[in-house]
Amino acid sequence: MNCCGLLNAEKEPVPLKSVEVELEVRDHVATVVSTLNYENKEDKPLEAVFVFPLPGDAAVCHFSAKIGQTEIVAEVKEKQKAREEYDDALSSGQQAFLLEESDQSPDIFSLSVGSLRPGESASIRLEYVTELAVQADEGLRFCLPAVLNPRYQPRGSEDVCIQVTSVPASLVPYSLSFSARVSSPRPVSKVESNCPLDALQYLNTEQTQATVKLVGGHKFDRDVELLIYYKDAHQPTAVVEAGQASAKPGSLMGDPVVMLSLYPEFPQAVMSSVASCGEFVFLLDRSGSMDGSRIKSARETLLLLLKSLPMGCYFNIYSFGSSYEHIFPKSVEYSQKTMEEALKKIEEMGADLGGTEILEPLKHIYSQPCIPSQPRQLFVFTDGDVGNTKEVIHLVRKNSGSHRCFSFGIGEGASSALINGLAKEGGGHAQFITDTDRMQPKVMQSLRFALQPAVMDISVKWDLPKGVSVTALSPPITALFQGQRSLVYAQLTGQSSEAAEGCVTVKYSLAGHPSQNQLHFSLKPAEDTGRLPVHRLAARTLIGSLEMEERESRGEQEEGVKKKVVELSVQSGVSSAFTAFIAVNKGDGEVLQGPLVVRNVPTPRMMACCMPMPQYRKSFSPVVQLNSYRRPQSKVSESSLPKQPPRDPLLQLVSLQKASGCWVLDPALAAALGKTSRKVEKSKPASVNQEVWGTILALIWLHGFKMDAQEEWELLAMKAVSWLRAQNAPCVTECVEAGNALLGFNVQKDALGI
Known part of the structure; x- marks a missing residue:
């Protein structure tokens, strides 16, 4: 050798x-x-x-x-x-x-x-x-x-x-x-x-x-x-790229192509009314590769998600590896009892379910009937190493009418095709979380998107000079989120003067209100780089749509679509x-x-802890090998286990919040606030009940200590504020002053939102 x-x-x-x-x-x-x-x-x-x-x-x-x-x-x-x-x-x-x-x-x-x-x-x-x-x-x-x-x-x-x-x-x-x-x-x-x-x-x-x-x-x-x-960064833009001189006019490569970046802005009145309904389904990867910090971070994120859900919604949590499990046989109404039951099960979750069989739990979730007036929102957490990516994405596309899918790629090597494909076909949003990132801020942003009302009846209308026609190359827009980019590619056929302008209008209905965003753009092509990146991306977008169509067609139709893909691929x-x-x-x-x-x-x-199990098959590649993982199991006595590290103070406080949004005044809350029970009790204004006092103290602590992590606790704080308003509690101003004095802050009542 x-x-x-x-x-x-x-x-x-x-x-x-x-x-x-x-x-x-x-x-x-x-x-x-x-x-x-x-x-x-x-x-x-x-x-x-x-x-x-x-x-x-x-x-x-x-x-x-x-x-x-x-x-x-x-x-x-x-x-x-x-x-x-x-x-x-x-x-x-x-x-x-x-x-x-x-x-x-x-x-x-x-x-x-x-x-x-x-x-x-x-x-x-x-x-x-x-x-x-x-x-x-x-x-x-x-x-x-x-x-x-x-x-x-x-x-x-x-x-x-x-x-x-x-x-x-x-x-x-x-x-x-x-x-x-x-x-x-x-x-x-x-x-x-x-x-x-x-x-x-x-x-x-x-x-x-x-x-x-x-x-x-x-x-x-x-x-x-x-x-x-x-x-x-959030300015809508349009780039017009001239076609290839050597290509035939009228063909994709021969005509100019426009790429629009749209950032819809929704009316403030609609955005301030966060949805208080929905069926939230969380699907967590528990394969061996999630071991260590990944599964710990996922458990902490599920705690924040559960505390941030609105009263009146429904939820369930699935986890998968070589097999899959669920906490409830079907989605249940969110209450103190069901939340506590779920959190108890989450605490026990480890990366101990073997491989990454994501298709079967998805099939099971889609087989469950939807709950009337509770739009389904699916959150998928995985480090994304599966061999049947196309099949998984096809299944999500087939069920796209019944839900929105939010996906999270965890760690190095997460498959971008899987994570982006789930969100794109499921009308949701994708996030990538490397091992150095905090998972919580990104996941909470997606929950804010999921709580936005679904945008309905989306249409794109073009207004172009006489003699110029347009052919859409992107699939129709199925999802819009406040401030998030939507990309549209289109082919422009025909002649126009250099100074000509075009206009595109995106119309949609949001929470029953008709709305629209408009962009005017110049038809003058951008400076030619010779690389035609916009044409290539437009071709790739069209190829992706056709490949998906090919999976859904049969017989002669399937062959026809395949032929179209090959022609477009060779041409571009x-x-x-x-x-x-x-x-x-x-x-x-x-x-x-x-x-x-x-x-x-x-x-x-990247995974040193995993044991490979090769599979082989003859194919064109010289050797074929794929590895799946199962973490070795061993019995360990309780006394030999390392002591659990102290919990993050923010998570400690969050874990004590009730499903309704309030905090109860007890020794655990006092400890989380860094005070003795006696001191907390003694500072309470006489006319105020213990839940109101506990909730105001928790809100002051969050605003005083954890403003740098506001995006993580913002939704559960909004829930606490709604609960407080519903109590019509007297002496709120006095409570805030007493709370500031106790905790050593100067947080204004207005800043708390109460």
Whole structure:
């Protein structure tokens, strides 16, 4: 065995030496150019197979290889044809390169580099464009996924074709260099990352252009997350991109394409009336990979969620792994009794249910009849490693009329295709929570969205100059949330003068009130970058809709849709589920000597605590392996367990709140406030009952001590204020003054909202 050079876990040499990534962000569209440098240090010809994640909605639009001075640009072809061409090239001694999307999930790609002669180097260039999602704090999130956790394949499933070779993150044997250029019509206020960055460099005095890069010597041992903040980020915008001169007018690539970013603003009167009804279903991943801080954070988040629910709603909590469990046989009305029962069960939840079988609990939830006048809101928490992503998303789409789905991707390696797909098809909102993030603020933002009244009857109306017609490329908008971006792509056919203007109006009904938002925009195309990112993203959006349609159609219709996808993919140069990029180096035709050796390039694995259970099946990939996880069980005596760390003071106080919103004056509340029962009792104004006094003290403590975490407790405080108002308690002003004196604050009555 050759043990020189870079080695993977199996002690085989690793042909991938380094990864270079250049990111260009224009407003909220990112163009990513990755260069992967390979070198064969062995004495045999080599085939290198690298399986890696990309953002699920990325449009891969360029793939080329450089060997010595020869550059070969790949073409998009129907997948089976591309695979056959690749095999034929290798068997006739030619070099070939194949890039294809996994059949199960659009965020997994397989790159086959075959064949590298002994001592030979190759540079692979891969380009994709993607939209940047808006985060809870208005930052735009770009993620360069490094971590590919082995996808859990459901039992009984034969359809496996993902090759994953994983090593612990610390042993990843290739380096990453990463630089980014950001430009926007609005100033760039800051750029943050989970990895060390060099200082942000502004390129102009308006601060609308900037560059930043990772500190040198970065090991590509985790996802690289970049958060970009603009001033006045919530302005609606329109970008018109001119078509490709070489493409036929009237075709998608030949015509101009417009991308609209809409931020609906709802009337304040409607927004202030938070819904007091709904069926809230929480679905929590308890697979082995959730062990440790992830499951602890999830339990704490469920506590906050349950305390923040409105009286009169219904709820249930499901958890899943290889099997699934529920706290109640069906959703129950929210009350003190049902809340306490649920919290008791949550405390006992561990990451001990094995694999990640999310499909069956979802089927069970959808089989439950909806409760009249209680709109269903589904919250899904998972670290998102499943092999049947497309099937799961299809199920959510099929049931999209009966609920809204809010999804949360937890930790490194969470599948963006799964998390974004659940929210997109379920008319909800997606959030990504890395292991360094606090889960609670993001989840509470989604609960605020879920409590917003559902927007009905959404329509988009275009007003364009004579001679210009429009073809929508995006699926119809099914969900709108206050201040959250909605993207619309459309093809513009026909001629207009340079100075011409268009107008788009989004009409909808909110809580029975008709409403609309309007955007006027110039039809003059933006400066041409030659990369056509808007066209590529529009093509990817249309391809995604057609792929979903193909899953729902049968027979001739299915074949017709598939043909449409292949045609669109080839025309736009954007990858799809039915196409692949193929490049063949015809070269000198010299036949390779000796057998071709396969080397699988390892990707980082973030979960050291899990035990792999491989499954195998013959397929096009040289080797097929998927891992599922079950945490080893062992009996431990109570005395040997480590003592529980003291609970976070905020969670301590929140855990004492009643379902109605009030706090009862007892020794536990006094302790949470940091006072003795005697002192708290003694400070109480005589005419006030204990629940009113306890509730006012809790509100003063939250405002005085925990303003930095207000987004976490805001909803449960609103519930407490509603309860107080309903009591018509006397001497509220006196209570607030006495509470401030006791706790050492100066919180005004108005600030408390009472």
